[in-house]
Amino acid sequence: MKPVPFAYVRAESVEHAVETLHEHGDEAKVLAGGQSLVPALNMRLARPSVLVDLNRVEGLDGLDQVNGSIRVGALVRQAAAERAEPVRKRCPLLAEVLPLVGHVVTRNRGTIGGSIAHADAAAELPLALVALGGDVITSRRTIPAEAFFVTHFTTSLEPDELVVATTWPGNREGEGSAVEEFAVRHGDFALASAACRLRVANGRVAEARLAVGSVTDRPELMDTQDLVGTEIDAEIAREVGAAAAQAVDPPPNLHGSPAYRRALVATLVKRALTRAWERAAS
Amino acid sequence: MIPVELTVNGRTYREEVEPRLLLSDFLRHTLGLTGTHVGCEHGVCGACTIRLDGAAVRSCLLLAVQADGSAIETVEGLAANGELHQLQDAFREHHALQCGFCTSGILMAATELIERSKRPTRGEIVDMLSGHLCRCTGYEPIVDAIEQVAGHS
Numbered sequence: 001m002k003p004v005p006f007a008y009v010r011a012e013s014v015e016h017a018v019e020t021l022h023e024h025g026d027e028a029k030v031l032a033g034g035q036s037l038v039p040a041l042n043m044r045l046a047r048p049s050v051l052v053d054l055n056r057v058e059g060l061d062g063l064d065q066v067n068g069s070i071r072v073g074a075l076v077r078q079a080a081a082e083r084a085e086p087v088r089k090r091c092p093l094l095a096e097v098l099p100l101v102g103h104v105v106t107r108n109r110g111t112i113g114g115s116i117a118h119a120d121a122a123a124e125l126p127l128a129l130v131a132l133g134g135d136v137i138t139s140r141r142t143i144p145a146e147a148f149f150v151t152h153f154t155t156s157l158e159p160d161e162l163v164v165a166t167t168w169p170g171n172r173e174g175e176g177s178a179v180e181e182f183a184v185r186h187g188d189f190a191l192a193s194a195a196c197r198l199r200v201a202n203g204r205v206a207e208a209r210l211a212v213g214s215v216t217d218r219p220e221l222m223d224t225q226d227l228v229g230t231e232i233d234a235e236i237a238r239e240v241g242a243a244a245a246q247a248v249d250p251p252p253n254l255h256g257s258p259a260y261r262r263a264l265v266a267t268l269v270k271r272a273l274t275r276a277w278e279r280a281a282s
Numbered sequence: 283m284i285p286v287e288l289t290v291n292g293r294t295y296r297e298e299v300e301p302r303l304l305l306s307d308f309l310r311h312t313l314g315l316t317g318t319h320v321g322c323e324h325g326v327c328g329a330c331t332i333r334l335d336g337a338a339v340r341s342c343l344l345l346a347v348q349a350d351g352s353a354i355e356t357v358e359g360l361a362a363n364g365e366l367h368q369l370q371d372a373f374r375e376h377h378a379l380q381c382g383f384c385t386s387g388i389l390m391a392a393t394e395l396i397e398r399s400k401r402p403t404r405g406e407i408v409d410m411l412s413g414h415l416c417r418c419t420g421y422e423p424i425v426d427a428i429e430q431v432a433g434h435s
Contacts, residue, residue: 001323001324002302002304002307003302003304004302005300005301005302006301006302007301008284008301008345008347010347031345031348034343034344034345034348035325035340035343038304038324038325038342038343038344038345039324039325039343041302042304042323042324042342043324051301051345053345053347053348055348077337079337099409102413103328103410103412103413104338104391104395104409104410104413105328105331105338105339105340105391105410105413106325106340106343106413108337108338108339108394109334109337109339109340109343109344185412186409186412187412187413
């Protein structure tokens with residue numbers, strides 16, 4: 001339960017971190033909050049020969065409102081984002097999802113950018129970013145969330161590319177959002193999760209985004225074209241939930257069979273859609 | 283080996299560490315401060331929780347080199363002048379510990395909760411405790427103890 005020996009580089013800037021990653025390629029790992037990486041090091045599931053510590057890099061801990069979105073620096077701690085007024089006021093989905101991430105003490109150290117770059121298929125922040133249609137800003141480009149997550153622990157980042165920020169679209173007029181998950185204990189990895197963002201105009205759905213998490217290898221964006229123009233009622237919410245359950249193929253795990261996890265998807269999608277609708281309509 | 287300088291409970295330490303040395307092992311083995319306990323060593327049990335520049339964090343998920351220049355508080359720093367911290371007193375009064383393995387981590391997380399929330403609700407206390415495993419008490423006495431101190435601070 002101790003990490004293998006590695007070289008430690010305290011990055012002084014984004015450029016310094018990128019140079020170090022470029023030099024060492026796959027042998028290097030980026031250390032942000034360490035709440036996923038250090039357990040993997042301790043259990044020797046990860047054996048990097050170089051660790052690039054971002055924690056002293058300046059300028060990565062800003063939280064700013066930009067064009068109706070919230071730009072969250074990669075090193076912003078999850079607990080800091082949870083308490084930030086712009087997040088609570090302008091991006092209720094992010095505010096709602098953060099308390100579901102780990103525990104108070106792990107959120108004190110865990111970062112928003114780290115959770116996104118780690119890309120655990122059961123993590124809440126990637127699910128919320130996909131549901132909202134946010135972006136990942138890297139050291140060289142901007143990547144839409146749904147193109148960022150590729151599969152388990154795998155993103156479209158190049159080996160020498162660094163996440164520097166994420167942008168979270170803020171709530172607009174007539175919008176509502178909601179997240180639902182089921183975990184055996186609070187703070188555990190969810191067996192299934194769902195997040196929804198709706199915009200309602202003239203009493204009908206004008207735009208809809210719905211993502212399902214934990215049940216496949218990445219957050220899955222569902223087809224919501226048929227929702228536009230409808231008024232969400234119990235029947236439609238149930239149908240959308242049933243369709244989402246059929247669209248995914250969850251593997252069995254210790255706590256649930258594929259059929260059980262599908263049933264969870266149906267229920268969680270129904271609830272998320274209903275709550276997002278109620279919030280958008282109010 | 284990398285030089286680090288930090289304060290623990292107000293006292294300054296200068297040591298040389300291997301990059302892979304966990305902060306929890308640095309505290310226990312290098313400095314001999316064994317009040318911080320190591321349970322799971324992968325961030326699940328919460329026994330190793332300390333305060334790093336005020337924030338309650340898992341010391342098993344930090345490298346000692348990362349703590350260079352920081353101020354750390356551990357359970358050894360809670361009692362002052364031979365007097366137990368009011369949380370420690372409340373834990374004794376409510377029988378909020380039996381074997382004591384989880385206690386130091388919970389105390390450090392609880393001091394942060396009370397400072398931050400002033401008067402945390404029972405729900406907030408339970409939420410904080412979800413990150414700490416205790417196999418003796420069933421948690422209720424721990425919630426009672428923290429609630430008592432939170433109500434009076």
